[in-house]
Amino acid sequence: MAGKAINLYCQVSVLYIEIHDVTNVKMLHYEFYNLSELSKKNKMNKLFFLKVLIFFSLFSLYSFKVVMKKANGNNQQIIKENWAIQSSGQIRAKGGEISMLDYSVNGWYKVTFPTTVLAGLVENNVYPDPYFGTNIQNIPGYIEGKFTKMPDDSPFNVAWWYRTTFNIPADYANKNIRIKFNGINYKANIWLNGNLIADTTDVEGPYRLYSFDVTKYAYPGSNNSLALEIFPPKGMDLTISWVDWNPVPPDAGMGIWYDVVLSATGDVSIENPHVITDLDLPAIDKANLTISAELKNNGNKQIKGVLIGQIENVEFVQNVTLMPDEVKSVTFTPDKFRQLQLKNPRLWWPHTVGPQNLYNLTLSFKTTEGISDIKETRFGVREISSWMNEFDGKRTRVFQINGKNIVIRGGGYVQDMMLRPSDERVDIDIQYAKHMNLNALRMEAPRGSDYLYEKCDEEGILLIVGWCCCSPWEQWSEWNSHTTGIAQKSWHDQIIHLRNHPSIFNWLYGSDFFPPEEIEKKYIYELEKYDNTRPYQSSATREASVIAGYTGLEMGPFRKGYAYMPPKYWYNKLEFNTEAGPGGEQLPPIETLKKMMPEAEMWPISKSWYLRLHEAFYPGARSALNSRYGEPQNLEDYIKKSQVLQLEAIKAMFEAYAGNKYKSSGIIFWMYNSAWPSMYWQLYDYFYNPNGGFYGTKKACENLHIQYAYDDNSVQIVNGNYHSYSQLNASVKLYNINMEEKLSRVVQTSIGSDESKKILKIAPPVDITDVYFLHLKLTDSESKEVSSNFYWLSVKGDEKADFKLLNNLPWVQLKCKLKTSSVNKDKNILVFEFENPTSCLAFSVNPKLILKNTEEPLLPVFWGDNYFSLLPNEKKDVSVEFSTKVVGDNPLLLKIEGWNINKETIQIK
Numbered sequence: 001m002a003g004k005a006i007n008l009y010c011q012v013s014v015l016y017i018e019i020h021d022v023t024n025v026k027m028l029h030y031e032f033y034n035l036s037e038l039s040k041k042n043k044m045n046k047l048f049f050l051k052v053l054i055f056f057s058l059f060s061l062y063s064f065k066v067v068m069k070k071a072n073g074n075n076q077q078i079i080k081e082n083w084a085i086q087s088s089g090q091i092r093a094k095g096g097e098i099s100m101l102d103y104s105v106n107g108w109y110k111v112t113f114p115t116t117v118l119a120g121l122v123e124n125n126v127y128p129d130p131y132f133g134t135n136i137q138n139i140p141g142y143i144e145g146k147f148t149k150m151p152d153d154s155p156f157n158v159a160w161w162y163r164t165t166f167n168i169p170a171d172y173a174n175k176n177i178r179i180k181f182n183g184i185n186y187k188a189n190i191w192l193n194g195n196l197i198a199d200t201t202d203v204e205g206p207y208r209l210y211s212f213d214v215t216k217y218a219y220p221g222s223n224n225s226l227a228l229e230i231f232p233p234k235g236m237d238l239t240i241s242w243v244d245w246n247p248v249p250p251d252a253g254m255g256i257w258y259d260v261v262l263s264a265t266g267d268v269s270i271e272n273p274h275v276i277t278d279l280d281l282p283a284i285d286k287a288n289l290t291i292s293a294e295l296k297n298n299g300n301k302q303i304k305g306v307l308i309g310q311i312e313n314v315e316f317v318q319n320v321t322l323m324p325d326e327v328k329s330v331t332f333t334p335d336k337f338r339q340l341q342l343k344n345p346r347l348w349w350p351h352t353v354g355p356q357n358l359y360n361l362t363l364s365f366k367t368t369e370g371i372s373d374i375k376e377t378r379f380g381v382r383e384i385s386s387w388m389n390e391f392d393g394k395r396t397r398v399f400q401i402n403g404k405n406i407v408i409r410g411g412g413y414v415q416d417m418m419l420r421p422s423d424e425r426v427d428i429d430i431q432y433a434k435h436m437n438l439n440a441l442r443m444e445a446p447r448g449s450d451y452l453y454e455k456c457d458e459e460g461i462l463l464i465v466g467w468c469c470c471s472p473w474e475q476w477s478e479w480n481s482h483t484t485g486i487a488q489k490s491w492h493d494q495i496i497h498l499r500n501h502p503s504i505f506n507w508l509y510g511s512d513f514f515p516p517e518e519i520e521k522k523y524i525y526e527l528e529k530y531d532n533t534r535p536y537q538s539s540a541t542r543e544a545s546v547i548a549g550y551t552g553l554e555m556g557p558f559r560k561g562y563a564y565m566p567p568k569y570w571y572n573k574l575e576f577n578t579e580a581g582p583g584g585e586q587l588p589p590i591e592t593l594k595k596m597m598p599e600a601e602m603w604p605i606s607k608s609w610y611l612r613l614h615e616a617f618y619p620g621a622r623s624a625l626n627s628r629y630g631e632p633q634n635l636e637d638y639i640k641k642s643q644v645l646q647l648e649a650i651k652a653m654f655e656a657y658a659g660n661k662y663k664s665s666g667i668i669f670w671m672y673n674s675a676w677p678s679m680y681w682q683l684y685d686y687f688y689n690p691n692g693g694f695y696g697t698k699k700a701c702e703n704l705h706i707q708y709a710y711d712d713n714s715v716q717i718v719n720g721n722y723h724s725y726s727q728l729n730a731s732v733k734l735y736n737i738n739m740e741e742k743l744s745r746v747v748q749t750s751i752g753s754d755e756s757k758k759i760l761k762i763a764p765p766v767d768i769t770d771v772y773f774l775h776l777k778l779t780d781s782e783s784k785e786v787s788s789n790f791y792w793l794s795v796k797g798d799e800k801a802d803f804k805l806l807n808n809l810p811w812v813q814l815k816c817k818l819k820t821s822s823v824n825k826d827k828n829i830l831v832f833e834f835e836n837p838t839s840c841l842a843f844s845v846n847p848k849l850i851l852k853n854t855e856e857p858l859l860p861v862f863w864g865d866n867y868f869s870l871l872p873n874e875k876k877d878v879s880v881e882f883s884t885k886v887v888g889d890n891p892l893l894l895k896i897e898g899w900n901i902n903k904e905t906i907q908i909k
Contacts, residue, residue: 075374079166079179079226079260084108085120088159088229098163099191099227105163112420116185116255117160117230119418130249130418131676131686133597133608141250146243149235156251162228168262170221175264176298177218179226181210182497183257183446185240186233192217192226200231206239206257207447207490209497213298230254238486240445240468244614246417246676257419257446266372267299268322268365270307272496275361275379276533277345278334281403287345287381288334293363295330297322305367311359314339320365347402348380348502350439351460352703353722357381358457358502380457380502386535388552389662396575397552398665399505399535401462404722405754407658407665408462409701410440411672411683412579415448423451428688428860429673430455435862436683436694437701440505442578442668444468445675447494456503463504464578464668465494469511469540487515488522492530499531507531508578510539512555520547540578555579562670562681563620564645567652568798571711574663579670581681582649584621585613586693587642588677588685589848590635591857595687596677603635612679621645621680630804640899643692644844647867648792650683651696655707658700658718659756669697688860692844695866699789704751706730706778706787710798714758715776719751726750727781730759736769737805739841739872770795771805773841775871790869792843809900812842814870816896818908819877823884830908831879832894836870843869844899849880852891852907858882 086108097103111120118139121127130136141154150157168177179192185206190198195217203210218224232254233239242248276290289311297303302323307330309316316337322328334340346357357380364374385400398405413429416422426449433441440462447465456463491509498504509515509523520538524547527536538545540555554575556562561577563584573580587593597608625632625645632638650669657667671681683697684690700707703720715732719725728750734743747759764772774791794801815835822829836842844867849858864879892908 075175075265076261076263077169079164079262080113081164082166083113083115083162083164084110085115085117085163085255086161087155088161089155091161095189095191095196095227095229096194098161099225100194101165101223101225103163103225108161108163113164114183114256114258114260114421116249116251116253116257116419117156118249118251118254119420120255122418131596133601134611136247136250137611139250143248143250143252146241146248148248150232150250150252154250156232156254159229159231160254162230162256163226165223165225166262168218168220168222168224169264172218172264173220175215175220175266176213176269177215177220177262177264178211178269179214180212180261180263181256182259182261182450184208184210184228184230185253185255185257186237187231189229190227193219193224205486205490206233206253207494208486209493215298226260228256230256238483238490242417242445242675243469244616245414245444245671245674245681246678247611249417253419253446255419258421258449265298266365266367266370267297268303268305268367268372269296269298270294270363270365270373270375271296271327273361273363273375273377273500274530275377275500277379277381277383279347279381279383279402281383284347284402285344287342289340289342289381290331290333291316291340291361291363292329292331293375294327295320295322295365296327297324300324303367305365305372308364308366310362314342316340342381345381348382348457349460350401350406350462351434352437352439352701352720353401353404353406354460356458356460377500378454378457379500382502384505384534386506386552388550389665391574391663394574394663395550395552396663396665397535397537398576398662401505405662405665406439407661407720408440408576409654409657409667410438410442410462410464411669412444412681413441413448413672414444414675415446417675419446421449421451423449426452426455430459430461431862432684432688432690432694432860433461433672434459436698437703438672438697439701440464440666440668441672442508444671447498453498453501453503457501461503463501464506464508465498465504466508467511469513484519484522487519488526491523492526495526495530499533505534507534507536508540509536510545512539512541514538514541514543514545514548517546520545524548542575552576553578559616559620562614563617564624564649566624566710566798566801567649567656568710570653570656571660571709573656574660576664576666577657578668580667581653581669581671582621582624583646583670583681583693584617584619585625585642586621586646586680586682586691587639588679588682588687588691589643589689589857590639591848592677592685592687592689593635593639609679612677614680618680628801628803630807640844643846643867644899645692647692647696647844649696650693651700652710654697654700655705655718656709658705658720659707659709659716661718661754661756689857690861690863690866692867695863695868699865702787704778704786706776706789708762708774708776708789708791709758712758712761713763714761715747716756716758717749717751717778718756719754722753724750724752724755725780728786729779729783731775731777731779732760732762733775734762734764734768735773735775735841735871737771737773737809738769739773739839742768742772764793764795768795769805771803773869806843806899809843810838810840811900811902812836812838812840812898813902814842814845814896814904816847816894816904816906826884827881828884828887829879829881831877833875833877834870834896835875836872839872840900841869841871842898842901845870845901846897847878847880848895848897849882849908850893850895850905851887852893854890858886858892860886 084105109124187200188203271294273293278288361377442464537551538548544550561580564582601608629641657664674682674686677686683694730747732745776789778787820831862881894906896904
C-alpha cells in the first residue's frame with residue numbers, strides 16, 4: 001500500500017508543478033525530506049524509501065533552479081532612480097520632514113546614482129569639467145597639496161543631503177524588508193518615510209557595509225522616501241587618501257560610492273554565505289568544500305526549517321531551529337556531507353595559465369510556510385598559498401596557485417577620481433590587463449565596485465586587496481578606541497563581502513607602514529576567523545611588524561623606484577615588489593593632450609602639465625630622457641621620445657622579474673591606470689590611449705618569451721606555462737647603426753615547465769657603433785615564430801647609455817596593406833602587413849586608427865604590437881581589434897607614424 005501511495009503522490013505532484021506556482025512546489029522537497037526521515041525512523045520498506053529519494057533527486061533538477069531564480073529576481077532591487085542632492089547650508093528642514101513623500105526637492109540637483117557630491121555638481125554644470133586644464137583649481141574649496149585638510153569656507157565642509165523616492169513592490173508585504181548601503185563617505189543620518197533608521201553613531205566609515213531593518217517603516221505597494229544627511233571626512237577620520245596620483249577632490253569623495261539595495265525575505269534570512277575550497281595538493285583531482293552561512297530569525301517566535309544547498313547537481317540539507325532574534329552559523333563540512341568531496345573538480349586559474357571555471361552555490365531556507373530566503377554565491381575551486389624563498393641572506397615571498405609557483409606581474413589599480421561608477425570602464429580596464437598579458441592588479445583607494453571583482457573572477461585577473469597608503473588608516477599617532485573600532489569593523493566588512501571571490505589572492509592590511517600593534521591584532525583576528533584561505537601581510541614593505549613578522553615584500557625604493565631607473569637596475573631587484581616602476585613622467589600620445597588641456601597650454605610646458613606631474617618624480621624621468629635621447633625640440637619630439645623611453649625601461653622591468661624567478665617573484669607597476677587625465681604612472685591614459693609602456697609590458701609578459709638580460713648581456717628564454725617545450729631555435733643577431741650585421745647565432749634549445757633559462761652571452765664586436773641593435777627570435781620545431789624581441793643598446797653601458805645617434809636615422813617610407821578583415825561577435829579584427837622596403841631601420845613604428853568624422857583616435861584599441869621596429873626589407877603582420885559599436889558608420893583611417901617614419905594616412909572603410 002505504501003508503494004502505491006507514493007506512486008500516486010508523485011504523479012499528482014508532477015501535475016501540480018505544471019499548473020501551479022513553482023515557488024510552492026519547493027515545499028514538496030521539504031515534505032519529502034520529512035517523509036524520508038519518517039520512513040527511516042519507522043523502518044518503512046526499502047522500496048518506499050527508494051522511491052522517495054528517486055523522486056526527490058529527479059524533481060530537484062527541474063524545480064530547484066527555477067525557484068531559486070524566481071525568488072532571487074523578486075526579493076532584491078537597487079534603489080537607483082530619482083536621486084537629488086543639496087547642501088545643508090541651503091536647507092532649514094530636518095530629516096524627518098525631508099524624508100516625507102510630500103517634501104519638494106525643487107532647486108535640488110538631480111544626479112545619476114551613485115555619486116559623490118562633486119560628481120553630482122559637475123553633472124549639473126555647477127562647476128566646469130575638473131579634468132580639463134586647471135579647472136579643478138578654480139572650484140571653491142580646492143584642496144592645495146596632498147595631505148592638507150578641507151578649507152573652513154569650503155562648500156563641501158558641511159553636510160549634504162541625498163534624497164530619493166522609490167516604489168516598494170506589493171509582494172514585499174508581510175516580509176522582512178531591509179535597506180543595504182555598500183559605501184557611504186563619511187558619516188550619515190538616515191531617514192525613511194519620516195523615521196530615523198540610523199544615525200552617525202551607526203554610520204561612520206566609507207569601507208563599512210550597512211544593512212538596516214526597515215520593515216515597520218516601509219510602505220509595500222506604494223512610494224517611499226529615503227533621505228541621508230552625509231557629513232564629509234575630517235582630519236584623522238578613517239577615510240581614503242588619494243595620496244599622490246591625482247589632486248584631492250574638493251569634496252574629499254563625500255557621498256554615496258556604491259549601490260543602495262532594497263531586499264525582502266521571510267522571517268529567516270540567510271547572511272554571509274561562505275565557500276572554502278581545499279585541494280589535496282600536490283594532487284588536484286579532489287576538492288573538499290566547506291559551506292557555511294549565518295541564519296537570522298527576524299521574527300518573535302521559534303522557527304524550524306531546513307537549509308538546502310545546491311552546487312550544480314549536488315545537494316545538501318540540514319534541519320535548523322532558531323529561537324526569536326537568534327543568529328546561528330550553519331556549516332556543511334565534507335566529512336559529514338560526502339557529496340561535498342568533489343572528484344576531478346574544474347579548477348580556477350589566472351588567465352595566463354588556465355581556464356576560469358566558476359561554480360554557483362544556491363542556499364535556500366524553507367519552513368512549512370514557504371521559502372523564507374534564497375542566496376546565490378559564485379565561487380571558484382582553487383587554492384592560494386605562499387612560501388618564503390631564501391637565498392644569499394635574502395628572502396622573498398613566492399605565491400602559488402593550485403600548488404604551482406607563479407610570477408605576479410600587474411599594476412596598481414585606481415577608480416575614477418570622482419568615483420563615478422562605470423561597468424564599461426571596468427570592462428576595458430580588465431581587457432587591457434589581459435591584452436598586456438598581466439595577471440594581477442593591486443587595489444588602491446576605494447575598494448572597487450562589485451562588478452570589478454566579478455569581472456576579475458570571470459577573466460582570470462588576480463587581486464591584492466587592502467587599505468590605501470598614507471592615509472589615517474596607517475597613522476597610528478592618534479588612534480583611540482573609537483577609530484580602532486571603525487578600522488576593525490571596516491576590515492571585517494570587507495573580508496566578509498569579498499572573501500568568496502577566487503580572484504583575490506592576498507590581503508594587504510597595511511601599505512607604506514604596518515598598523516599599530518593593537519589594531520594589527522584585531523585585523524588578524526578578523527582574517528583568521530572569517531577567511532584563513534589566503535596569505536596576508538602587514539604592509540607592502542619588507543619591514544617586519546611585531547605580530548606578523550617579515551613580509552617578504554618590498555616597495556619602491558622612494559624616488560628611484562617611482563621615477564626612473566635604467567633597465568639594468570631591475571635585474572638586481574630580487575624580491576616581490578608591491579609598487580615600483582620607471583613612470584615618473586609618462587606622456588600620453590598627443591591626441592590625449594588635446595583632450596586634457598587647451599592648445600595654448602600644451603606647449604611650452606605649462607601649469608596644466610605640472611598639475612598632472614609629481615614634483616618628486618618627474619625630474620628624474622625627464623633627466624633620463626634628455627641624457628639618453630636628447631632634449632626634445634618641440635611637443636611632438638617630446639612625446640615621441642617619451643614613448644621610446646617608457647617602452648625600453650618598463651619592458652626591461654617586467655622581463656627582469658620573470659627572468660630572475662623565483663629569487664624575484666612579482667612586480668606591481670606603479671601605476672596601472674589613471675584616475676584622471678595624468679602624465680605619469682600609467683600604462684594607458686584616462687581616455688584609454690595606450691602608451692609605449694603598454695606595449696613594452698605586453699611584449700615582456702608573453703608566456704613563452706625570448707629576452708635580453710641587461711645585467712650580464714645574456715639571452716634568456718622565459719616559460720610561464722606549466723608545460724615544457726623542446727626543439728626550439730633561438731636566433732640572435734646584432735646590427736650596427738647602419739644596419740650592418742655584426743653577429744649572427746642560432747641556438748637549439750628546450751625549456752622546462754615554468755623555467756627561466758639563459759642560453760648564451762653576447763659579446764659585441766669591438767668595431768660596433770656607439771648605438772647598436774639586438775634582434776631576437778624564437779621559433780618552434782615547425783619553424784613557426786613564437787616570440788621575437790628588439791633592443792637598442794649603447795657601448796657606454798646601460799647606466800650611461802647615449803642613444804642620441806637615433807636622432808640621425810634616415811627617414812623611411814613604409815608600405816602597408818590590409819590583408820584580412822573579419823568580425824567576431826561585436827569585434828572587428830583587421831590584419832595589416834607592414835613592410836620596410838629600405839636598407840635602413842624603421843624605428844618605433846606607431847600605427848593608429850582614427851575616426852575620420854571626428855579626427856579622434858579609435859579607443860579602446862587592441863593592437864597585437866605597436867611602437868615596433870622593422871629591419872631592412874622586413875615584413876610584419878600586425879592585428880588590431882576594436883568594438884564595432886565604437887566605429888558605427890564612421891569612416892576609419894589608418895595613420896602611420898614613428899621615430900623616423902614618414903607620416904601616412906590610409907582610409908580603411
